[in-house]
Amino acid sequence: MSEYQGKTYQDAVLKAQQDLNKPQAELTITVVDPGRRGLFGLGARPVKIEAVVKKVVEPATPTLSSSPEEVAPVQQEEPAEQTPQLIEEPVATEQPEGNPEGAPDGQLSPAEIAARHEQNLHRMSAAATKLVDYLEQAYRALRVDVSATVQSSGAKDVTIELNAPTPGRVIGYHGRRINAFEVLSVAFLNYQGVKDALVTLDSEGYRAKRAKTITQIGERAVTDVIASGQAVFLDPMPARERKLLHKQLEDNPNVKTYSQGREPFRSVVIAPNN
Numbered sequence: 049m050s051e052y053q054g055k056t057y058q059d060a061v062l063k064a065q066q067d068l069n070k071p072q073a074e075l076t077i078t079v080v081d082p083g084r085r086g087l088f089g090l091g092a093r094p095v096k097i098e099a100v101v102k103k104v105v106e107p108a109t110p111t112l113s114s115s116p117e118e119v120a121p122v123q124q125e126e127p128a129e130q131t132p133q134l135i136e137e138p139v140a141t142e143q144p145e146g147n148p149e150g151a152p153d154g155q156l157s158p159a160e161i162a163a164r165h166e167q168n169l170h171r172m173s174a175a176a177t178k179l180v181d182y183l184e185q186a187y188r189a190l191r192v193d194v195s196a197t198v199q200s201s202g203a204k205d206v207t208i209e210l211n212a213p214t215p216g217r218v219i220g221y222h223g224r225r226i227n228a229f230e231v232l233s234v235a236f237l238n239y240q241g242v243k244d245a246l247v248t249l250d251s252e253g254y255r256a257k258r259a260k261t262i263t264q265i266g267e268r269a270v271t272d273v274i275a276s277g278q279a280v281f282l283d284p285m286p287a288r289e290r291k292l293l294h295k296q297l298e299d300n301p302n303v304k305t306y307s308q309g310r311e312p313f314r315s316v317v318i319a320p321n322n
Contacts, residue, residue, distance in 0.1 A: 050067065050099060051096060051098050053094040060096070061077060064077070076099065077098070077099055078098040168203035168204070169201075172201055172202065172204070172206060172237075172242050173201055175236075175240035175241065176201050176237075177198075178236075178240060179236055179237060179240075179247075180196040180197070180208065182233075182236055183196045183208065183233070183249075186229065187212075187229075190217075192212060192218060193212060193213065194210050194211065194212045195210075195211045195212070196210055196211075197209045199250075204242070204246060205246040205248070206248070207248040207250065208247070208250070209251065210250070210251040211251065212251065218251045222283075223254065226249050226250075226254065227286045229249055230248070230249050231312075233247040234247050259289075262296075263292075265282065266293050266296050269282065270297065270302065270303050270318060273302070273303050273318050273319065273320055274302055274303070278320075279317055279318065279320070280317070280319075281317050282315050282317070282318070284314060285314075285316070287311075290307055290314065293305060293316050297318065300321075301321060302320070304319055304321045305317065305318050305319075
């Protein structure tokens with residue numbers, strides 16, 4: 049099975065037929081990557097397919113011979129010779145994609161899993177380097193001199209430290225600016241081919257300080273709910289902080305928590321557990 053790619057699915061199939069030099073062949077096509085057009089060229093990927101010859105349709109016109117009697121035996125013998133090949137070839141194409149010999153059906157081999165993980169790490173590393181430049185330019189447009197540094201990077205997550213003489217201008221009021229840049233960073237990585245990435249932007253230990261503040265807010269809200277018997281509606285906060293509150297109070301038998309509203313104004317509600 050060979051791999052081919054093109055701007056469209058039809059381009060990739062045409063290349064497969066030309067390469068195999070069997071325009072009359074029936075091919076078994078497996079789509080490896082449907083590709084994407086991208087936005088203004090960002091994140092564009094070609095369509096990738098894998099193709100293997102399933103069956104060759106021989107022309108009906110017989111080869112030239114000196115007499116009609118010589119043609120007939122050839123046409124009668126061909127089906128008998130080709131029948132074993134037509135039975136065996138489909139069996140070979142039934143192997144699952146990316147399922148090397150010796151791996152369980154429907155599963156990737158450990159070597160293939162390791163190879164794909166290494167590719168994801170390399171893709172994130174390259175995209176994170178571009179993200180650092182993007183963040184510095186974006187903050188510079190707001191007249192904030194920022195130096196961005198990648199603190200850690202995985203296959204689907206990255207943490208970037210933002211250093212500046214004025215951290216308050218990097219973070220913004222109640223963290224609104226740095227939270228907004230996190231949303232932009234996720235979109236940027238998506239255009240670079242890293243989907244559903246988890247981006248953490250930090251500056252001068254802000255995230256740790258904010259987590260401590262959120263814990264204190266939750267404790268005070270629980271006290272108010274128990275004392276008044278009324279639900280407490282907290283201010284809107286990003287998903288990371290809402291998850292922190294839900295996790296903090298999930299084992300408290302006196303209250304229950306849930307989120308309401310739409311982003312970016314979604315907030316946590318702490319109510320009596322009646």
